[in-house]
Structures are given as structure tokens and as C-alpha cells.
Amino acid sequence: MDYAIEGFELEKSFAKKRSLKELFTKPFATPERVRALRGVDLHVKTGEIFGLLGPNGAGKTTLVKILSCLILPDHGRALIGGEDVRHENKVKPRLGLVHSDERSFYWRLSGRENLRFFARLYDVPGKRIDSRIDELLHKVDLAEAAPRRFSDYSAGMKQRLAIARALLHDPPVLLMDEPTRSLDPSASLALRALIKDELKGRDGKTILLATHNLREAEVLCDRVAILVSGTVRQVGTIDEVRRWGIDEHQFRLEVANWRDEIAGPFRIVSTERVNGHRRVVVALDGKGCLDDVLKSVMAQGGSIHACDRIEPDLEESFARLLAQETARGST
Amino acid sequence: MLRLLTKIWAFLVRDFLSDASYRLAFVLQLAGMFFAVAVFYYGSRMVNPQTEGLEGVEPFPWLLVGIAFQLYFSTALYAFAAKVRSEQVMGTLEAMLVSPTPTSIVIFSSTAWDFTWGGVRLLVYLVCAVFVFDVKLNVASPAALVLGVGLTLLSSAGIGMLSASFILYFKRGDPINFLLSMGTTFFGNVIIPSKQLPHAVQWVSDWLPMSWSLKVVRGTLLKGLSFGDVAGPLGRLAILTAVLVPLGLLGARIAIRKAKREGSLVQY
Numbered sequence: 001m002d003y004a005i006e007g008f009e010l011e012k013s014f015a016k017k018r019s020l021k022e023l024f025t026k027p028f029a030t031p032e033r034v035r036a037l038r039g040v041d042l043h044v045k046t047g048e049i050f051g052l053l054g055p056n057g058a059g060k061t062t063l064v065k066i067l068s069c070l071i072l073p074d075h076g077r078a079l080i081g082g083e084d085v086r087h088e089n090k091v092k093p094r095l096g097l098v099h100s101d102e103r104s105f106y107w108r109l110s111g112r113e114n115l116r117f118f119a120r121l122y123d124v125p126g127k128r129i130d131s132r133i134d135e136l137l138h139k140v141d142l143a144e145a146a147p148r149r150f151s152d153y154s155a156g157m158k159q160r161l162a163i164a165r166a167l168l169h170d171p172p173v174l175l176m177d178e179p180t181r182s183l184d185p186s187a188s189l190a191l192r193a194l195i196k197d198e199l200k201g202r203d204g205k206t207i208l209l210a211t212h213n214l215r216e217a218e219v220l221c222d223r224v225a226i227l228v229s230g231t232v233r234q235v236g237t238i239d240e241v242r243r244w245g246i247d248e249h250q251f252r253l254e255v256a257n258w259r260d261e262i263a264g265p266f267r268i269v270s271t272e273r274v275n276g277h278r279r280v281v282v283a284l285d286g287k288g289c290l291d292d293v294l295k296s297v298m299a300q301g302g303s304i305h306a307c308d309r310i311e312p313d314l315e316e317s318f319a320r321l322l323a324q325e326t327a328r329g330s331t
Numbered sequence: 332m333l334r335l336l337t338k339i340w341a342f343l344v345r346d347f348l349s350d351a352s353y354r355l356a357f358v359l360q361l362a363g364m365f366f367a368v369a370v371f372y373y374g375s376r377m378v379n380p381q382t383e384g385l386e387g388v389e390p391f392p393w394l395l396v397g398i399a400f401q402l403y404f405s406t407a408l409y410a411f412a413a414k415v416r417s418e419q420v421m422g423t424l425e426a427m428l429v430s431p432t433p434t435s436i437v438i439f440s441s442t443a444w445d446f447t448w449g450g451v452r453l454l455v456y457l458v459c460a461v462f463v464f465d466v467k468l469n470v471a472s473p474a475a476l477v478l479g480v481g482l483t484l485l486s487s488a489g490i491g492m493l494s495a496s497f498i499l500y501f502k503r504g505d506p507i508n509f510l511l512s513m514g515t516t517f518f519g520n521v522i523i524p525s526k527q528l529p530h531a532v533q534w535v536s537d538w539l540p541m542s543w544s545l546k547v548v549r550g551t552l553l554k555g556l557s558f559g560d561v562a563g564p565l566g567r568l569a570i571l572t573a574v575l576v577p578l579g580l581l582g583a584r585i586a587i588r589k590a591k592r593e594g595s596l597v598q599y
Contacts, residue, residue, distance in 0.1 A: 014594055062594075068429050071594040092431040103422030106345060108352040113345075120341035121430035121437070123334070169431070 003079075004173050004206035005050070005067060007042035010076035011035070012062050012230075036062040038230040039076070044208055046172075049200050051221035052210040055322065059230040060210040064177045067208065068097045080173055093123070096166030100178040102158040107151040111142055111161050114150055115168065122169040136164040139198060141190075156187030163194065174199065174207045180216060188216070196220055214314045226318065228325045242312045245320045248283045251290060254306035255280055255297060264296030265289075277305060338432060339440045346444030364452060368459040371395045384524020388553050392466045397521040399456040400480075400548050404541060406449040407487035408511055410442035411495035434587050438495065446484075469555035475565065479547030482568040486540040489575025496579075496586035515541045540575070543567045 015031040022029070036059045044050040052060050065071045066078050069088040083090040105114045112133060119129045137143045140160040145153065153161065159179055166174055179195070180188040196219070199205045211217055217224050218238055226234040226241065234241050250269060258271070258278035265288055269281040282293060294304060351357060371394050378390035385393050415438060418424035427437045460466040470476060494508060516522060518532070519541030525533055536542045543564040550556035550564075558565075 065594070070425060070428060070591070072591045074592075089431065089433070092429065095429075097426075097429045099426060101422050101425075104426040106349055106423065108349045109345065113348055117341050117345045118426070118430065120338055121427055121432045123431055126337065165426070 002046045003043050004046040004081060005042065005044035005208055006077075006079040007040050007063070007067070008077045008079075010037050010040040010042075010063070010066060010078060011074045012037040012059075012066065012071070013074060036230050037066075037073070040227070040230070040232055042078075042225060042232065044206060045223075046206050047200070047204050048222040049195070049207045049209060049220050051217040051224035052208060052227055053212065053214065053217055053224050053318065054227035055212060058227040060212075060227055061177055062230075063227070064097070064175050064208070064210050068095060068175050093169060094171050095173040095175060096169070096171040098159075098162050098166045098174060098176040098179050100159075100181040102155065102162075102182065105150045105158070105161065105165075108149065110147050110149055111153065111157075112137070112146040114161065115165060118165050119168050124168055132168065133164075136167055139167075140164045140194065154187070155182045155184070156190065159183060159187070159191055160194065163191075163199075167199075172204075172206060174205050176207060176209045178211050178213075179209070180211075180213065192216065192219055214318055218314055226321055228321065233321055233325070238314060239311075242314050242317050244317050245324075246312050246317070247286050249286075249288065250281055250283045250310040250312075251293065252306075252308050252310055253280045253282060253293075253297065253304055254278075256303040256305060257301050259301065262297060262300045262302055264293060264300075266293050266296075281310065335436065335440075338436060339443045342440045342443045343447060350444070350448070360452075361455060364455045365459055365463075368395065368456055368464065371398060372460075372464045382524065382527070384520075384526035386524075386549065386554070388549060391464065392460065392553050393549065394522065395456065395460050395466065396549050396552060397545055399453050400483075400545060401516065401519065401521045401541060403449045403453045404483050404487045404544065405512070405515075406442070406445045407484050408491045408494065408515075409508055410445040411438055411488070411491045412498050412508065414438065414441040414445070415495050415498050435583060438583070468552055470552055471555040472551050472558045472561075475547060475556070475558040475561050476551040479544055479551065479561065479565060479568065482565065482572050483540055483544035483547075486544075486568060486572040486575045489572065489577075489579035490540075492579030493575075493582045496582035499583075499586035499590040515539055518542070520545045537567075538571075540568060540571045543571070 013033040013035045016034050017031075040059070040063060042063070052063065054060050062071070066073050067080060067085060069085050069091055072086065078085045080091045081094045083094070085091050106117070109117070115133045115136070116129060119133065124132055133146075134143070137146050140163055142157060142160055142164065145157055150158070150161070159182075162179070176195070180191055183191060195207065195209075200207060209217070209220060221238060223235065223237050224241055225232050234244055236244075248267075254274070255278045256276075258280065260271075266282040266284050269283050271278050271280045273279075284290070284293065290307070294307065297304060372391050375389075375391040375394045378394075380390055382390070415424070418427070418441065424437075427441075428434055430437075457466075457468070461468060490511065494511065518525070518528070518535045519539045520536060521541065525536040525542060528536070546564040547561045547568065550561045
């Protein structure tokens with residue numbers, strides 16, 4: 001398997017801030033440490049959008065900073081394109097970081113001037129700088145706004161400029177730390193389309209997306225990892241994660257001639273009257289078969305007009321995971 | 332080398348555009364410099380020209396050269412630390428450090444505009460002094476002057492890098508800045524001739540690059556001294572530079588490494 005981003009048993013802790021009282025009473029004491037990452041393993045396939053989900057303080061940003069060579073892990077290895085992040089001169093040309101912090105630009109300079117400055121830092125050849133900037137401004141739909149000061153940009157425009165900056169040196173890997181955090185719904189929608197259609201679809205970038213927005217992960221990610229208290233709890237496709245902890249499938253049936261006596265190899269979750277029919281939600285255990293349900297209902301006089309599968313909700317799955325984590329922490 | 336120069340140029344353009352966008356402040360700074368020179372001129376009229384330590388120079392040019400060059404050399408002392416701090420606070424440091432440009436080059440190049448603008452201010456002070464207040468410059472050895480200024484900038488940069496390392500290492504405002512500023516002003520032959528200081532502390536002056544650089548600058552700029560005349564102070568400056576620059580580089584290397592481990596490089 002070809003992986004663009006890999007992490008092996010990554011550990012990171014930070015010294016806890018000491019109170020003024022402690023500084024005076026125990027000036028030479030070793031500060032307590034907070035563990036941000038605890039043995040994180042991560043394998044992101046080339047060309048996929050991989051979501052890093054987790055509540056605030058789960059360690060997402062710490063992991064992104066390690067992968068972008070901004071901080072060093074205490075233990076373990078992180079590789080970008082097969083190169084260890086400790087060899088930053090080999091790794092940095094291969095990655096671009098999209099910050100959620102809109103302060104990461106110079107507000108008195110225009111969008112174009114900002115990109116010109118960063119293009120030099122990203123080693124874009126002098127002769128290519130202007131054409132590359134034009135290309136990117138067009139891609140992120142900022143060509144007309146390029147001469148305007150960054151301070152005049154909307155939150156969505158600032159975020160799109162951050163994407164343009166991360167693409168200046170055309171890296172194969174993009175790390176995005178909550179890119180839609182401060183955006184309104186329509187700006188978020190536009191940015192997601194840019195990420196999915198342009199960056200992944202057209203350019204084939206590998207994208208690691210750290211977010212706590214589950215809807216965003218559902219729309220964008222091929223696979224996700226759920227990070228809780230510095231540990232990866234689940235890795236899989238959205239569907240796999242959605243079904244995590246659920247050992248039954250649910251179906252919604254529209255049934256005419258429903259009778260409450262109807263029973264079969266299923267559990268009735270709910271029923272309600274809709275337009276003269278009954279809308280019945282039934283649950284089957286993992287081994288149950290929809291065909292048996294339909295046959296059983298029809299054999300008992302029910303006439304089925306419609307049937308669809310109810311997908312488990314990612315938020316519920318996430319909440320279950322957090323609840324389990326809380327329970328684990330309290331025992 | 333060309334790559335480094337293009338990066339330094341990018342920082343220069345960035346800061347020029349940013350500073351020039353505050354047009355009024357730009358103009359007011361220039362006007363402020365004129366008034367500063369006027370203050371030195373009229374203030375120095377209260378000083379007895381026979382004061383010991385003025386080395387045969389009139390009080391006004393002695394004072395003006397001292398203060399103007401101290402301001403310039405101070406750029407090397409404070410700019411690294413100030414830039415790291417301001418980029419941290421502005422939130423732009425992380426964006427630069429994730430680029431393929433090495434951290435040390437980011438930190439050093441980011442001060443390019445401070446040095447350039449400091450040089451412009453120095454020239455404005457001297458031009459005002461010459462054309463408005465009739466100071467006579469007497470430069471016999473431009474080479475000694477340039478060498479003196481270069482060595483002072485380098486040795487001050489050594490101290491400046493140590494100061495920046497302090498910020499990176501301890502992740503807080505640099506408390507040694509104020510001490511450095513007051514210390515060099517007091518002991519460095521800037522406003523007060525070191526011979527006017529109490530005998531017990533005059534030796535401190537000999538350990539500061541500022542004292543020796545001002546000897547070179549005043550000698551070559553105002554008294555027409557030759558290279559040979561200022562060879563002694565130049566030698567002292569060279570020794571201090573040879574000690575302070577490697578020390579500063581070592582401090583910066585240790586601090587950057589530690590800051591990356593602790594994560595303090597991108598937090599404030």
C-alpha cells in the first residue's frame with residue numbers, strides 16, 4: 001500500500017503552565033506534563049482525503065504540527081512521502097499547511113503581495129512566481145480580489161488565500177487544520193467543493209483534514225480517524241465509523257394494511273401513520289436479512305410500498321465513543 | 332547565496348510595503364528625527380567642551396554620533412528578539428516556519444528591514460547635523476569606519492541572537508532587553524564619557540562592543556584618524572566579535588531545537 005503520511009507510535013507531551021505561587025514555592029520542581037499524543041499510529045493513503053476527528057483538546061493540532069515539522073515528537077516516527085519529519089529540509093517541500101488562523105497573513109499587504117512574499121520562502125523560482133500566483137488565484141477564485149488588502153477580505157476569501165499559499169510549491173500533501181472553522185455555511189460549502197473537486201479530484205493531492213465538524217468529514221473524507229485524549233480510537237471509512245458500536249441495521253418501511261400483530265425476525269423500533277399508511281422502522285441484528293423481513297410482513301397481510309435503509313448517524317456514533325471514553329476515564 | 336539574497340529581498344519588500352502603508356507615521360518619524368537632532372544640539376550647549384573624555388571633540392557632534400550610532404547598533408541587539416516576538420504575536424511565524432526556508436534564515440532575514448531603516452535613520456541624523464547644525468565631518472579612513480561599523484553590527488548581532496534565544500527558550504518577553512539598553516547607554520561611552528563614571532565601574536566599558544565601536548566611529552568620522560590610529564579599538568572589536576557571534580549562533584541553535592521540542596516556537 002502506498003502511504004503519503006504515516007505515523008508510528010507518536011507520543012508528545014507538554015509542560016503544564018505553573019502558577020505564580022508554584023514558581024515561588026517550588027522554583028526548581030520539574031513541571032507537570034500534559035500528554036497530548038499517546039502512541040498514535042496513522043496511515044494515510046496517497047490521494048485520499050483523510051479526516052482527523054476529535055473533540056477540542058484531543059490532540060489534532062499537535063499531530064498536524066508534528067507532521068508539518070513545527071514541533072518534534074517525544075517518541076515515535078512521522079513520515080511524509082517516506083521521509084522522517086525530523087529531516088525537515090526533505091519533508092517541507094512535500095507539504096503545505098492550511099491554517100485556520102486568519103492572522104497568518106500580513107494584513108496591510110494585498111493578497112498578491114502576501115503570496116509573492118511566501119513564494120520566495122517556498123522557493124518558487126523567480127521567473128515562475130507571477131504565473132504561479134495567477135494560476136492559484138484563479139483556482140481559488142481570488143483573481144479579482146488579488147490587488148485588495150488582505151484586511152479587506154472576508155473570512156472565506158482569507159481561507160481560500162491560505163489554500164493558495166499552501167499550494168505555491170505544488171506539494172503532494174496538504175495538511176488542513178479546521179479550514180472552515182470561522183466560515184459561514186455558504187463559504188464552507190464553497191471551500192469544501194474546492195477541496196473535493198479541485199484539490200483531490202483534479203490535482204490528486206493527499207489531504208489530512210483535522211476537524212471537529214462531523215458534517216464536513218462526512219462530505220469530504222474517504223476515511224477518518226477518531227482521536228480522543230491523544231489516542232486513535234477508530235479508523236475507517238465514514239460508513240465503518242458510523243456503524244461503530246452498532247450491531248443492528250435499521251430500515252424504514254411504508255406499509256399499507258399494517259396490523260400491530262405483525263411480527264417476524266426483526267424488532268419494531270417505531271410506527272407512525274403517514275397518508276393512510278404506516279411508516280414502520282424495524283431493526284435487524286447483524287445477521288438479519290431484509291428479504292426475510294419483507295417476506296414476513298407480506299405473509300401477514302402487509303403491503304409494502306417503500307423501503308429504505310436508515311444510515312446510522314455519525315454524530316451519534318461519535319457521541320457513543322466519547323461516552324465510552326468518559327466512562328473509561330471515570331472508572 | 333543567491334537564494335538567500337532573494338529571501339532577504341522578499342523580507343525587505345514585505346516590511347517596506349507594510350511600513351510605507353502607514354504614510355503619516357513614515358513622514359512623522361522623519362520629522363521626529365529632525366527634532367531629536369535639535370534636542371541634542373541645544374542640550375549639548377549646556378555641556379562644558381573641556382569635559383574630560385570628549386577626546387577633543389565638540390559636545391554636540393560627540394553626543395550626536397554616540398546616540399545615532401547606538402540607535403543603529405541597537406537594531407542588531409534587539410531586532411531578532413523583537414521580530415520573533417512580533418511574528419509570534421501576529422500569528423505569521425508558523426506560516427513562515429512551515430515553508431522550506433530554514434528557521435535560522437527566517438529569523439535573521441526578518442530583520443533586514445530594521446537594519447535598512449536603521450541605516451536610513453542614521454543618515455538622516457548625520458545629514459541634519461551637517462546641513463542644519465553645521466557639523467564638520469572629517470573622514471580620513473572610510474575603510475576603518477566601514478570595518479568598525481561592520482564589526483560592531485556583528486558583535487551586537489551575537490548579543491542579539493542570545494537575546495532572541497532567550498525568548499525562544501523561555502517563551503516570554505525578554506527581560507534582559509531593558510538591562511542591555513540601559514547598560515550600553517550608561518557604560519558604552521554613548522552619552523556619558525566613560526571617564527566620567529566612577530573609577531570602580533569604568534572597566535565595564537572595556538567589555539562592551541559599543542565603547543570600542545564609538546571610539547572607532549568618532550575617531551574616523553569626526554577626528555580624521557587613520558586606520559592605524561584606530562587599530563587598537565578595531566582589534567578589541569574583532570576579538571569581541573569572534574567570541575560573541577559563535578556564542579549567539581550556538582544559543583540560537585540550542586533555543587530553536589528546544590523550542591521545537593517544547594512547541595514554544597509557535598506559541599506566545
